[in-house]
Amino acid sequence: MNQATTMSAAVWHGRQDIRLERVPRPAVPAPGWAQIRVHWCGICGSDLHEYLAGPVFIPVDEPHPLTGLKGQCILGHEFCGEIVALGEGVAGFATGDRVTADACQHCGECRYCREGKINLCERLAFTGLMNDGAFAEYVNVPANLLYRLPAGFPLEAGALIEPLAVGMHAVRQAGDITGKTLVVVGAGTIGLCTIMCARAAGAGRIIALEMSTARKQKALEVGASLVLDPANCDAVAEVKALTGGDGADLSIECIGHKQTAKLAIDVLRKAGRCVLVGIFEEPSEFNFFDIVATEKQVVGALAYSGEFAEVIALIDQGRMDVTPLITGRIPLDHIIEQGFEELVHNKDRNVKIIVSPGRAHATEGAAS
Numbered sequence: 291m292n293q294a295t296t297m298s299a300a301v302w303h304g305r306q307d308i309r310l311e312r313v314p315r316p317a318v319p320a321p322g323w324a325q326i327r328v329h330w331c332g333i334c335g336s337d338l339h340e341y342l343a344g345p346v347f348i349p350v351d352e353p354h355p356l357t358g359l360k361g362q363c364i365l366g367h368e369f370c371g372e373i374v375a376l377g378e379g380v381a382g383f384a385t386g387d388r389v390t391a392d393a394c395q396h397c398g399e400c401r402y403c404r405e406g407k408i409n410l411c412e413r414l415a416f417t418g419l420m421n422d423g424a425f426a427e428y429v430n431v432p433a434n435l436l437y438r439l440p441a442g443f444p445l446e447a448g449a450l451i452e453p454l455a456v457g458m459h460a461v462r463q464a465g466d467i468t469g470k471t472l473v474v475v476g477a478g479t480i481g482l483c484t485i486m487c488a489r490a491a492g493a494g495r496i497i498a499l500e501m502s503t504a505r506k507q508k509a510l511e512v513g514a515s516l517v518l519d520p521a522n523c524d525a526v527a528e529v530k531a532l533t534g535g536d537g538a539d540l541s542i543e544c545i546g547h548k549q550t551a552k553l554a555i556d557v558l559r560k561a562g563r564c565v566l567v568g569i570f571e572e573p574s575e576f577n578f579f580d581i582v583a584t585e586k587q588v589v590g591a592l593a594y595s596g597e598f599a600e601v602i603a604l605i606d607q608g609r610m611d612v613t614p615l616i617t618g619r620i621p622l623d624h625i626i627e628q629g630f631e632e633l634v635h636n637k638d639r640n641v642k643i644i645v646s647p648g649r650a651h652a653t654e655g656a657a658s
Contacts, residue, residue, distance in 0.1 A: 308625075330369065363420075383433060395431070451601050457488075460480075460567045
């Protein structure tokens with residue numbers, strides 16, 4: 291293939307089968323679309339799920355109804371970069387603008403799109419899962435998903451906006467958080483992002499539940515008031531003891547396991563609210579009378595719905611420091627061994643590994 295018309299990309303072919311390949315560079319952007327030269331792209335938990343157990347979200351039996359993608363997919367959706375081309379009709383952006391992008395490609399026509407809830411679109415397609423993504427030198431995305439980065443905005447932070455927006459959406463789903471006691475179950479990437487967002491939103495006391503020694507320290511570093519290890523204590527009893535016997539006002543579950551979901555509900559006081567963010571892979575048995583009898587509320591939080599702008603502003607104002615979240619900076623050439631395999635074998639010491647298709651951007655190796 292001609293080097294000028296091709297690019298390097300990490301392409302998902304199947305379970306534990308991601309290949310670094312030369313593929314055609316995306317075509318000239320369609321009307322309403324933009325082409326981005328990728329600077330940094332983070333490896334997300336959903337990418338790791340596709341690597342270890344896929345297909346999870348990637349359509350393999352039928353083409354996706356919005357994008358037409360089926361089977362092979364370039365992964366990556368937590369990214370930032372520079373606009374290099376614009377499709378017809380795009381206003382408000384120019385080539386050279388540094389941007390990030392919401393990953394929720396949507397139809398714009400269904401009930402939920404009309405209500406502004408694009409994350410619930412009937413034909414929702416996540417960039418990097420249901421359409422080609424940003425583990426590549428270039429990616430095409432709808433221009434209505436773009437957010438311009440302010441002058442001087444740190445490029446590395448651009449790859450953390452997407453997971454922080456997930457955390458911010460979860461915090462918004464929790465309702466009024468000001469001064470309240472919040473339990474965050476799990477201090478992985480999304481849990482840590484949720485802690486940061488809750489702190490910025492004015493939470494009173496933030497109690498993290500986490501078993502990993504390294505992640506316990508990270509939780510404290512980014513804003514948790516204290517950390518409890520459910521393996522070493524009765525977390526429900528401890529939370530109640532810390533809250534005068536009542537339980538927490540709010541909880542946010544960031545793991546996606548049937549046991550931790552129950553735990554997130556059990557730590558609440560009566561009439562408390564639990565937000566479920568984790569991606570659950572199996573059903574669970576739960577006695578819903580526990581909710582009826584206590585009038586607890588359980589709500590879901592999927593991705594984000596406009597929180598990118600708030601997160602960008604918080605980072606730009608210095609109210610949110612993403613540096614503790616970045617535990618590895620690698621070039622695209624090493625995404626398998628120093629990215630996916632590093633996360634599989636050294637999960638506890640890593641939070642976010644970010645990948646650069648441009649070797650000049652990356653420092654090889656994942657830091658502990």
